[in-house]
Amino acid sequence: MKRYPRLSETFILNEICAMEALGEHLDIFSLLPPEPPPHHPLVAQVRAALSHLPVTWGRKLVALGRGHAAAAAASPAGYARAFSHALRLSVTSAPLLSSWRQFLRAGFFASEARRRGITHLHAHFANAPSEVAHLVSMMTGLRFSFTAHAKDIYLTPPHLVAGRIRAASFVATCTHYNVAHLRGIVPGDQHGKINLVYHGIDLSRFRYRAPPYEFAAAGQPPLILCVARLVPKKGLDDLLAACAVLKRQGVPFRCRIVGAGPLRDQLATDIAARGLDRLVSLDGAMTHERLIGLFAQADLFALPPRIAEDGDRDGIPNVIVEAMATGVPVVSTAISGIPEVVEHERTGLLVPPNDPRALAAAMTRLLGDPALGRRLAAEARARLEQCFDCWQNTRALRGLVGRLTCEAVEAPDTAPDTVPGIVPDTVPDLAPDLAPDLAPGTALALSPGITLAAAE
Incomplete structure (x- = not known):
């Protein structure tokens, strides 16, 4: 590179x-x-x-x-x-x-x-x-x-x-x-x-949280974590739209988006327009050591990539693999190589790209079903040890x-x-x-x- x-x-x-x-x-x-x-x-x-x-x-x-x-x-x-x-x-x-x-x-x-x-x-x-x-x-x-x-x-x-x-x-x-x-x-x-x-x-650098664990530990709302460059192919506008659906439905959550990029101002405007200021934060770039600590606090990892208008797309985002290594259940989209690591209903949940409602439904399902999260997390870690x-x-x-x-x-x-x-x-x-x-x-x-x- x-x-x-x-x-x-x-x-x-x-x-x-x-x-x-x-x-x-x-x-x-x-x-x-x-x-x-x-x-x-x-x-x-x-x-x-x-x-x-x-x-x-x-x-x-x-x-x-x-x-x-x-x-x-x-x-x-x-x-x-x-x-x-x-x-x-x-x-x-x-x-x-x-x-x-x-x-x-x-x-x-x-x-x-x-x-x-x-x-x-x-x-x-x-x-x-x-x-x-x-x-x-x-x-x-x-x-x-x-x-x-x-x-x-x-x-x-x-x-x-x-x-x-x-x-x-x-x-x-x-x-x-x-x-x-x-x-x-x-x-x-x-x-x-x-x-x-x-x-x-x-994998030795990522401490897996052995099931069982519970969402919303210590009385805090569940933490949805997203780590991505702030660029169109990451689908972060869809994530914000899905968070707005969760808010309207009364689903308790907080969302942290880690990363930097050219869409920061646009995303900040979208957060304010949707009334998500107290629920969603743009945390900027951070070192990998801090990020590993943040994975340990997350209840759900959500990243909804899409194929951009110019044809740009992800392969398998490394952050998905890192979330899975830590035992965080993953929701993502069925594009490019993502289904090779996030196998729907086995190692995570997949939704179509550009579909905020489907994304919101998948996140709601995981946040409301800790047993499902535990099962997906265990299968995901096994998949990583096999191939990643x-x-x-x-x-x-x-x-x-x-x-x-x-x-x-x-x-x-x-x-x-x-x-x-x-x-x-x-x-x-x-x-x-x-x-x-x-x-x-x-x-x-x-x-x-x-x-x-x-x-x-």
């Missing part, structure tokens, strides 16, 4: 920490400078060196000039191939400035990759980061791979994503929904490159990098129920304890923007 560290992307941070804990030495390359604080506390535990272009224009131009000179001198033919590729994209596909921006970045990172002895590149996101990795691969001859997530898949022209898939050694993505989409835009001989590896979390543990899933990704052949077989028609983190038989010998260690000198790329890691 473009920036590391970034508070909203704990799934990548979890992956980096797990990879280091498995013994890999990582070097992280970020396309942009770090996001201003607050940062996730785990960032301080990351040992990998972080590299990015200088912030000031003078130093940035010098770094770009040196990087491109070194890249061109080291491999004139490879540099020419990358230049031709960028030129072709600027004329036929990508916006002119975007194409050359990625080319400029690639020259800098290509020289850094050579200097650090990197032998494999892995980028997070199918847009700018994977394009930079592709160009670096051309300049250096290194193999590259990438993880595709959500917005980057659905807002990037399909032919550009398809071209990166064809060039990559393998592609990982975090939902079976994404696997089906990506396989639909490339020929059949490319399908084996595309692997399902769910985002995992470190970061250690199992990082081993799966590590195994893909270690193999480099990436000869995955066809994924099943439904999300896997028994094999943690990866489509059954996609990589047959990558069971968590059997994934091959990376050989000395192998390089691994894991991080936002473009993450390069040289294994010890």
Whole structure:
């Protein structure tokens, strides 16, 4: 992705920490400078060196000039191939400035990759980061791979994503929904490159509240928690409309919405217009440690994503997984990859997107039936331990990098129920304890923007 560290992307941070804990030495390359604080506390535990272009224009131009000179001198033919590729994209596909921006970045990172002895590149996101990795691969001859997530898949022209898939050694993505989409835009001989590896979390960091527990503890109204960026695809206007229904029906509740984004003022106006000022609060962004504490206080987690007008959508929001890990019953919408973790009536409740009344009915049902909440919470935690543990899933990704052949077989028609983190038989010998260690000198790329890691 473009920036590391970034508070909203704990799934990548979890992956980096797990990879280091498995013994890999990582070097992280970020396309942009770090996001201003607050940062996730785990960032301080990351040992990998972080590299990015200088912030000031003078130093940035010098770094770009040196990087491109070194890249061109080291491999004139490879540099020419990358230049031709960028030129072709600027004329036929990508916006002119975007194409050359990625080319400029690639020259800098290509020289850094050579200097650090990197032998494999892995980028997070199918847009700018994977394009930079592709160009670096051309300049250096290194193999590259990438993880595709959500917005980057659905807002990037399909032919550009398809071209990166064809060039990559393998592609990982975090939902079976994404696997089906990506396989639909490339020929059949490319399908084996595309692997399902769910985002995992470190379940040991989330204390599960063993049932039974009761809503409205200590005489307080039940707490409905929502954690999301304040953007259209999160459906927060539907959540407010559903809260208004609960208020009219006399259902006791309070709702806290955690997150920042461009819709804050609009949502605040909506809260006031609906007379929800004393019931719903916009709490802004908060550190992950504070958020874990808030999960422990919640009686219900509600997040109603939708497919936005521009096609943007979620994959599996990490906050849903974190709520389930803590034992908080979840209500969400049946879009994208969400049904792969929130199985209706088994691990949570699902409603159609853009349907505040259905959302209100589901929340009312859960708030009024603690036994249902206990059952769903227990099933949800079991599902996470089966398929969403970061250690199992990082081993799966590590195994893909270690193999480099990436000869995955066809994924099943439904999300896997028994094999943690990866489509059954996609990589047959990558069971968590059997994934091959990376050989000395192998390089691994894991991080936002473009993450390069040289294994010890």
